[in-house]
Amino acid sequence: MTDQDFILKSYNTNIENGTVKWESPSNIALVKYWGKKAHQIPENPSISFTLSDCKTITEISFAKRDLSTSFSFEVYFEGKKNEAFKPKIQTFFERIETYMPFLRDYHFKIETSNTFPHSSGIASSASGMSAIALCLMSIERSLSEVEVTDKSFNQKASFLARLGSGSACRSIEGELVVWGKNESIPESSDLYGVKFEGDVHSNFNNFQDTILLVDKGEKQVSSTVGHQLMYGHPFAQERFKQAHENLAQLKTILASGNLDEFIKIVESEALTLHAMMMTSMPYFILMKPNTLEIINKIWSYREKTNSKVCFTLDAGANVHVLYPQKEKESVLEFIKNELIRYCQNEHYICDHIGLGANQI
Incomplete structure (x- = not known):
């Protein structure tokens, strides 16, 4: 699979508005990745435990607008408008527009909050960017003119999340997720995280x-x-x-x-x-x-x-x-x-x- 496989080829242009909401957890790597190539590709593979309670809850409302040369969105954190988050979302939209060409067709209201204190020292980029990616994938699924399977949905959500924050691609699924190509795990990929399907002893339950x-x-x-x-x-x-x-x-x-x-x-x-x-x-x-x-x-x-x-x-x-x-x-x-x-x-x-x- 290549990044070209994630490009949305056609979509329904008649949907006027809607709202989607996801919660996505943080994760903690057991084998760490440190160092990356261009386009958020890891220099080495990693595997992480997906957490349960430390998560981001994100709701995105979208409404049709006249075609514009710029993205249109506003961001709210914990109920208050947050301008500080906008540059990161702008960069994210620029990176993923090729794969989601409908982004300029809508105005997005992004409302997000964490179940853990923002100042707690827990990195929220993994949970935050994965939650946004999942919301956008739900919008794409509603616009898509072909069936989107759960497997392809999760793969593309992970692929998109990676372009926002590398470790975010490991927050889509659980309990263990591998990101980065490794010979011992044939299904592993540099492009997205994959649920670890190997045997796991009950000691780790x-x-x-x-x-x-x-x-x-x-x-x-x-x-x-x-x-x-x-x-x-x-x-x-x-x-x-x-x-x-x-x-x-x-x-x-x-x-x-x-x-x-x-x-x-x-x-x-x-x-x-x-x-x-x-x-x-x-x-x-x-x-x-x-x-x-x-x-x-x-x-x-x-x-x-x-x-x-x-x-x-x-x-x-x-x-x-x-x-x-x-x-x-x-x-x-x-x-x-x-x-x-x-x-x-x-x-x-x-x-x-x-x-x-x-x-x-």
Whole structure:
């Protein structure tokens, strides 16, 4: 499949208006992607847990208008008009117009909100851009003159979401999603995320993710800039090779249920992500002292109790604490007693694996 397969060839021009609404979750990568080629193509594959409760809810109303040379839209966040989001939506529309030629035919009112606090330090680009992509796909489905199957709907929604934010392509489905071509997963693609269809042991059923909010402030280096610093990075090619190998290993681990091996891969991936940042030129550090305090506390707790709790990190200071459902009570007690003191305002969010986006 190529990007040409996603171009809408013809559509009904008689539909005057309508409204669609979707909720789409965030996700947390287990094998990280860091570095991308042109057109939001990843340099290496990744796999993520889809979350359940941390999600964006987006409603788009559309109304026919006279043909214009520009896009027409307004954006509301949490009920208030938000001009700050408009440049990103403008760029997104410019990237996807080839595939959705009806965009200039309508005025769009985009109303969006998050189930998690906007200042919580959780990246909302994955849930936010995937929710918009899904709404636009529902509009396309209503305009399309040919049947749109659920499979093709999800593929194109993921394809479009990727053009808004790379990780957003992993938020369409659940519980595990792979993005980026990898030999061990034949159906994988650089163009969109695919639901992981391999065997998954019951040890991973309803896996828990408690997000410790170490720093709610804006990162001093954006992910976009961080990805660009992988160009010419002295360790980039070895890192891309490592990600391929780790994904292949993780496929086997997910089937076997070996939590010790799962921990090794997931924590190594998190630390490698930040190692690439620290060895970029210019170099930068997104972890905070309290990030390291939490990591050391987790390691100490695991050694003392033989718990299967582990951590992962996004491109920031916050810590995702991952653990099996059967340990929920004991790990939450550990978090409350020993870890929340390292969180900003003792703020943390409890979530778990989810099944993907839903139309409302």
